Amino acid sequence: xxxxxxxxxVLILVVGAVVAFINPRFLYVGNLSNTLxxxxxxxxxxxxxxxxxxxxxxELSVGSVIALLGVIFIDLIVNHDVNWVLAVAAIIAGGLVxxxxxxxxxxxxxxxxxxxxxxxxxxxxxAARYYTEDATAGFGFGASFPTLEWLTAGRTxxxxxxxxxxxxxxxxxxxxxxxxxxxxVFGRYLYAVxxxxxxxxxxxxRSERVMISAYVICGGLTAFAAILFAMYTRSISPAVxxxxxxxYAIAAAVLGGCSLRGGEGSIIGVVxxxxxxxxxxxxxxxxxxxxxxxxxxxGAVILIGVLADQYLVQRRHHVSPAKxxxxxxxxxxxxxxxxxx
Amino acid sequence: MPEPFLELVDISKxxxxxxxxxxxxxxxxxxxxxxxxxxxxxxxxxxxxxLGGVVEPSGGTIRVDGAERSALxxxxxxxxxxxxxxxxLNLFDNLDVAGNVFIGREPVHGGPLRLIDRKALYAxxxxxxxxxxxxxxxxxxxxxxxxxxxxxxxxxxxxxxxxRLVIMDEPTSSLTLSETDRLMRVIAGLKADGVSIIFIxxxxxxxxxxxxxxxxxxxxxxxxxxxxxxLSPAAMIRLMIGRDLKSLYVPPAAPPGxxxxxxxxxxxxxxxxxxxxxxxxxxxxxxxxxxxxxxxTELARVIFGVDPLRGGVIRLEGDPIRAASPRAxxxxxxxxxxxxRKGCGLLLDVSIAExxxxxxxxxxxxxxxxxxxxxxxxxxxxxxxxxxxxxxVGTTVGSLSxxxxxxxxxxxxxxxxxxxxIFDEPTRGVDVxxxxxxxxxxxxxxxxxxxxxxxxxxxxxxxxxxDRIAVMHEGAISGFLDRSQFSEHxxxxxxxxxxxxxxxx
Numbered sequence: 001x002x003x004x005x006x007x008x009x010v011l012i013l014v015v016g017a018v019v020a021f022i023n024p025r026f027l028y029v030g031n032l033s034n035t036l037x038x039x040x041x042x043x044x045x046x047x048x049x050x051x052x053x054x055x056x057x058x059e060l061s062v063g064s065v066i067a068l069l070g071v072i073f074i075d076l077i078v079n080h081d082v083n084w085v086l087a088v089a090a091i092i093a094g095g096l097v098x099x100x101x102x103x104x105x106x107x108x109x110x111x112x113x114x115x116x117x118x119x120x121x122x123x124x125x126x127a128a129r130y131y132t133e134d135a136t137a138g139f140g141f142g143a144s145f146p147t148l149e150w151l152t153a154g155r156t157x158x159x160x161x162x163x164x165x166x167x168x169x170x171x172x173x174x175x176x177x178x179x180x181x182x183x184x185v186f187g188r189y190l191y192a193v194x195x196x197x198x199x200x201x202x203x204x205x206r207s208e209r210v211m212i213s214a215y216v217i218c219g220g221l222t223a224f225a226a227i228l229f230a231m232y233t234r235s236i237s238p239a240v241x242x243x244x245x246x247x248y249a250i251a252a253a254v255l256g257g258c259s260l261r262g263g264e265g266s267i268i269g270v271v272x273x274x275x276x277x278x279x280x281x282x283x284x285x286x287x288x289x290x291x292x293x294x295x296x297x298x299g300a301v302i303l304i305g306v307l308a309d310q311y312l313v314q315r316r317h318h319v320s321p322a323k324x325x326x327x328x329x330x331x332x333x334x335x336x337x338x339x340x341x
Numbered sequence: 342m343p344e345p346f347l348e349l350v351d352i353s354k355x356x357x358x359x360x361x362x363x364x365x366x367x368x369x370x371x372x373x374x375x376x377x378x379x380x381x382x383x384x385x386x387x388x389x390x391x392l393g394g395v396v397e398p399s400g401g402t403i404r405v406d407g408a409e410r411s412a413l414x415x416x417x418x419x420x421x422x423x424x425x426x427x428x429x430l431n432l433f434d435n436l437d438v439a440g441n442v443f444i445g446r447e448p449v450h451g452g453p454l455r456l457i458d459r460k461a462l463y464a465x466x467x468x469x470x471x472x473x474x475x476x477x478x479x480x481x482x483x484x485x486x487x488x489x490x491x492x493x494x495x496x497x498x499x500x501x502x503x504x505r506l507v508i509m510d511e512p513t514s515s516l517t518l519s520e521t522d523r524l525m526r527v528i529a530g531l532k533a534d535g536v537s538i539i540f541i542x543x544x545x546x547x548x549x550x551x552x553x554x555x556x557x558x559x560x561x562x563x564x565x566x567x568x569x570x571x572l573s574p575a576a577m578i579r580l581m582i583g584r585d586l587k588s589l590y591v592p593p594a595a596p597p598g599x600x601x602x603x604x605x606x607x608x609x610x611x612x613x614x615x616x617x618x619x620x621x622x623x624x625x626x627x628x629x630x631x632x633x634x635x636x637x638t639e640l641a642r643v644i645f646g647v648d649p650l651r652g653g654v655i656r657l658e659g660d661p662i663r664a665a666s667p668r669a670x671x672x673x674x675x676x677x678x679x680x681x682r683k684g685c686g687l688l689l690d691v692s693i694a695e696x697x698x699x700x701x702x703x704x705x706x707x708x709x710x711x712x713x714x715x716x717x718x719x720x721x722x723x724x725x726x727x728x729x730x731x732x733x734v735g736t737t738v739g740s741l742s743x744x745x746x747x748x749x750x751x752x753x754x755x756x757x758x759x760x761x762x763i764f765d766e767p768t769r770g771v772d773v774x775x776x777x778x779x780x781x782x783x784x785x786x787x788x789x790x791x792x793x794x795x796x797x798x799x800x801x802x803x804x805x806x807x808d809r810i811a812v813m814h815e816g817a818i819s820g821f822l823d824r825s826q827f828s829e830h831x832x833x834x835x836x837x838x839x840x841x842x843x844x845x846x
Contacts, residue, residue, distance in 0.1 A: 183710045185702040192699060195688045202647070202685045203700040203753065204671035263690075 004257045004309070008272045011305065015279055023286040033155065033162045035282050040166030041228045042248055043274040046256075047170075047177050048221035049249035050270045054181070055214045056194045056262025057106060057113040061098075061120030062222050062249050066242035068128040069094055069226035071137040074236060077148075078139055084148045092223045098124075099219020103212030121246065128238035138235030152231035166228050170271070173221065178267040190214060194262030244295075251302055252277055276301075345370045347392075347421070347506060347537075352401035354387055354561075361387040362398065363561040369506055372535045374528060376548040379558035379581055380800060380833075385541045388558065389508050392539075393425045394418035424499030428510040430491050432483055439466035439479040442498045469497040473527055489520035496527065500536075507531065509540040513547060514634055525551050543632045545574045545837055557581055574839070582800075582829040590805055591781075594788040597808065598623035601658055601792040602644070602675070602761045608652035609639040612816025616653055619811050619818060621761060621792040626783055628807030629796045630832050636816040637796045638680055641763045644794075645677040646670040657760070671700055674760035678750050678767060680796070682743075686750040689739035693731055694720035696738050697752045723752035728778055744768075744775025751782065762786060763794045768802060780806050800829050814838040 020026045045062050052059040069091050076087040098120070105116045155162040181187040189210045192200040197207050230236060254260070255276055256269025280301055284294050345368035354362040362384050369375065377385050390396035391403075394413035403410045405421045413421070432441050439462045440447075448461040466479035475493050477486060483494065492512060499507045513521045528538055528551050542548060548555050555567045557580040565580040601623045606616040617640055621627050629637050642648040644655060646664030654661050657673055664670035667677070679685040687696055698705055698716045705712050705719075720734035727748040731741055738749055747767065754762065767783070768776045783806060787793050797803045803810055810822040812835035820835040831841045 179710065185706065185709075185711055188695065188699070188702055188711060192688055192691070195691065196684070198685050199688055200699075202645075202667055202677065202679055204666075204668040205699070206666065206668055 002257075002266060002269075005266060005268045005272060007309075008255065008257075008269060008276065008305075012272060012276050012279060015276070015283065019279070019283045019286060026282065026286055029161060031282070031286075033164060035278050036167045037155075037164035037232070038278045038281070039271075039275050040164055040168070040170040041225055041232065042245075042252070042278060043170040043271050044166075044173050044228070045222050045225040045245060046249045046252035046270050046274045047173060047267060048218040048225070049246070050253045050256070050258055050265055050267070051177075051181075051190070051214045051221075052113070052218045053250070053253045053258045053260060054190050054194045054262060054265050055211050056197070057211065057214065058117060058250070058260070059102070059215070059218050059222075060114065060117040060246045061102075061124055063242040063245035063247075064121045064124035064128065065095065065098060065219070065222050066226040066229055066245055067236065067238050068124040068131070069223050070230040070236045070241060071128050071132050071238050073227055073230050074137045074139070075131070077145065078137075084145055088148075088227060091227055092220055095219040095221075095223020095226070096216050097219070098223075099216040100212065102219070103215030106215070107208040107211050117246075125238075125243075128241075132236075132238050134239065136235050136237045149231060152228050166232070169224075169228065173224075174267055174271050181267055186210075186213070191263055194264070196263075248274075248277060251298065255302060255305060343370050343372070346406055347423070348404040349388075349391070350402045350404065352388070352391055352398045352403070354384075354391065354396060354398050360561050362391070364401070365558070365561070365563045367556060367563070369537050369539065371505065371537055372532050374532050374538045374540070374551055374553045376552035376555040377539055377541045377558065378543070378545070378548065378555055378577060380798075382798065383558040383581075384561040385558055386510065387561075389425070389510060389539070389541065392418065392423055392506075392508060394423075419502060422503055422505030424502055424504035424507050426492060426495040426499065426507060426509045426512060428512075428514065430488075430495050432491055432494060434482075434484040437480045437482050438470075438477060438486070438494055438497075439463050441483055441494050442466050442469065442501050444498075446501075465501070466497070469500055472500065473497060473530070474523075487520075489516050489524070492516075492524065493527070496531075500531075504536065506537045506539065509538065511541055511543065513542060513544060521547070543837060545577055548572065548577065549574070574837075578830060578833050582833065591784050593624055593626075593784070593808060595624060597625035598790070602794075603656040603659075604640075604644065604653070605656065606653035607640065607643060607650060607655060609636060609643050609816070610648055610651060611639045612636050613651060615816035617813070617816070617818055618653075619821075621794055623790055623792050624787050625808045626787050626793045626795055626806060628803040628810040629794055629813065630798075630800075630803045630810055630836060631813035631819075632836050633798060635813040635836070637813050638765055639816075640813075641677055641679075641765050641794070641796060644670070644761075644763060645675060647677075671757075674758055675763070676700075676754040676757070676759050676761070677763045678747070678754070678765060680765035680769065682746055682750060682770070687738050687746060690737050692735045692737055693724070693729065693741075693749055693752075694734040696749055697723055697734075697756055700753055701757050719756055720752070723756060726755070727752055727782065742772065742775070743770035744772050744779070747771050747779065748775065751779070755786075759786070759791050761792045761794070763796070765796045766798065767795060768797075768799065776802075800832065803832060804829065812836050 025031055045066070049059055049062060073087055073091045076082040076090065077084050102116050102120060105111050106113045151165060155164045181190065189200070189205050192205060193207045193210045201207050229242065252273035253265060253270050255273030256265060258265030258270070277298060280298050281294065284291060284297055289297065347369040349365065349367045351364045351366060352362055353364055365388060379385050387396060391398050394415040394417055397412040403413055433444065436444070443462055443465065448458040448465065449455045450458040463479040470479060473493050473496060475490070477490055483491065486494070496507060512524060516524065525547070531538060549572055552572065553569055555572060555577060556563060557565045557577065559581060567576055599622065600620040602621040604617060604619050606618055608616050631637050639648065643650050644664065646666045646669050656662065657675065662673055664673065664675065683689060694717050697720045702711060705716050717734055724731065724734055729745050729748045729752065731745060738746055741749065767779055771779065783793060783795065795807060804827050808824065810827065810832060812819050812822070812832055814836060815838065819838055820841055822831055834841050
């Protein structure tokens with residue numbers, strides 16, 4: 001765990017302690033379990049987003065993909081009697097294909113990722129609404145998938161605490177993603193491409209493939225999150241389901257140390273970022289703050305966090321500009337500036 | 342000759358470790374055309390930046406209309422009537438011609454609304470166009486203009502600022518012959534109006550054509566001035582060289598072997614009508630000399646698979662290869678140490694160890710994961726071998742000096758099995774000590790059987806390190822030199838496109 005992650009953890013503990021002090025209900029098992037369930041679902045697509053942000057891209061269609069794949073999933077198992085294992089596989093495959101298309105448009109057609117995924121955001125939302133004719137998709141009475149429901153939305157008692165399965169899924173996803181990003185060759189390539197695509201290419205990295213893979217991974221994980229959300233909410237109104245989720249994902253990634261310029265960020269950071277966002281949500285509910293202020297509180301806390309981080313980084317540079325610099329070099333001077341801003 | 346209005350006296354400029362200008366003096370009279378010549382890195386651009394107020398000299402005085410100053414600011418330089426036409430033009434291609442000429446000084450109307458007075462804008466631009474005999478309208482979008490026309494826009498901008506001195510940095514380097522002719526006429530016209538011109542160029546025939554005198558810089562010193570009567574290509578080349586080279590040369594352990602890399606009629610995007618052929622032999626260091634922009638880097642990029650090969654064949658050990666990407670070239674054992682070390686060679690805020698392992702990560706695998714212990718160990722070995730001065734291999738590359746950064750780039754490739762190594766300006770921004778170490782490493786690699794292509798603009802390096810020199814001029818090889826023919830004179834002759842009389846000493 002690096003310094004940034006550690007300070008984020010401290011911030012979460014402080015905010016948590018304050019909330020618990022004002023309203024002890026924060027620590028009730030039911031509340032914690034529900035908050036964790038949210039963390040699990042939001043964390044998975046935030047990690048998805050982080051993959052794309054690390055290569056210097058952006059994915060804005062997360063929320064719309066969750067809506068579209070969610071309604072298709074419910075439709076498949078409820079109305080078309082598709083075996084749920086097959087349906088899960090189909091939905092994940094759909095997510096992978098969406099990622100592949102985004103990645104191809106960005107790298108082969110050289111369209112800016114913001115534009116590609118903004119169009120995705122609009123298209124998938126529209127498709128979701130058209131697919132259900134703007135009606136709510138849900139499980140009718142009697143429709144029952146006990147195994148699937150238990151797997152996705154169930155909870156298991158661990159030492160007396162009802163641990164949501166979504167959070168277990170997050171732990172597995174985060175673990176695999178951590179190894180992939182921080183220990184594997186592919187992870188190195190992701191960071192290298194995000195840091196300096198040109199230098200990566202000159203080092204023999206097929207940067208286009210690496211970038212496409214990031215979008216594909218993002219699409220697959222988002223599809224997985226879409227299934228969890230569908231099973232959790234049990235009914236999806238395609239006009240609003242998952243809206244703004246891409247912003248939660250980006251916020252969590254940024255809180256977790258990802259730079260929108262690419263090449264930075266850690267999985268632990270992204271998970272902690274998700275936790276902080278959900279604690280803040282919870283805080284708004286528990287402290288009696290009007291829920292209309294929900295987003296405003298989140299925005300303010302993120303802004304303060306980023307400002308504080310910037311301030312600390314700058315101070316570190318001003319206090320010890322020559323630290324860790326064996327030789328002085330003309331070359332290093334401009335770099336200093338780049339790092340600060 | 343009228344009195345000079347601008348004088349530079351004893352101007353010096355030093356950067357840490359480098360003296361860029363060493364007591365240079367220059368006086369400019371109205372209506373004078375001065376050619377400023379010298380090799381790459383002789384200090385021409387620095388001198389002009391002093392004039393433009395961009396660089397503050399470390400010593401000397403600047404006298405403008407009799408007033409003495411130790412330095413100019415950009416605003417003062419503009420106020421003094423000094424205007425710059427940069428090599429890479431500073432124009433906005435989303436504006437029209439008039440908008441570019443009067444950028445920041447647009448005539449306005451409408452009181453506090455400060456709307457742009459288009460009519461006045463175009464009316465003021467037209468006379469400037471007429472003066473230069475330009476064939477485009479004031480409202481022509483800049484994006485539609487050719488490079489030569491854009492240059493005229495820059496000159497118009499200078500004239501609209503009442504410039505008395507226009508400095509042109511290699512104005513003809515990207516122009517066609519007829520465009521160059523027109524520029525020469527424009528220069529003559531400005532001269533007739535009493536505007537002075539300083540132009541930096543590598544093309545000696547242009548100097549012959551339009552300069553009143555030539556000033557020659559070498560290693561930051563002014564080594565000579567030639568009057569119109571004294572101007573001749575031979576005289577200029579003599580002044581540009583005129584120094585004894587320290588001998589750096591270490592002969593190869595064995596005579597060069599068979600050809601490893603054959604480039605047959607290779608065509609690059611930059612010079613579609615020119616083809617390059619050369620062959621690189623095992624164990625030799627082939628220096629590739631030429632002026633900046635002669636197509637050397639482009640050739641390297643094509644061999645390394647960064648840019649597509651537009652024609653011709655590249656053969657490695659006899660077999661034609663098609664390097665469609667750097668990955669393919671690397672898999673063939675062809676490695677490039679690029680010119681732009683920071684942009685293309687390294688990940689600056691990543692550790693030395695991770696930079697070194699990057700091209701060959703798959704050989705550091707243990708259960709699909711990167712074996713960091715092995716990675717660190719290899720980086721340590723390379724650090725010893727190349728004498729990379731850094732506290733630890735975990736140090737980020739960005740904090741190292743230029744020489745040590747270059748050694749890290751080299752270490753990337755030396756951890757693998759090079760057949761062909763292409764160095765593009767291997768010692769640019771590298772201090773003297775590290776330079777020597779890099780040269781020794783080059784020789785050791787060549788002796789170990791690697792074929793080395795060394796692109797260099799540093800004459801001392803080309804002559805001191807190479808076993809053979811190929812010289813490029815405007816996208817083609819203008820000649821090869823064997824060691825017996827090595828001289829700065831010969832390299833420079835070929836670099837400016839003249840033939841070399843093959844005298845064997």
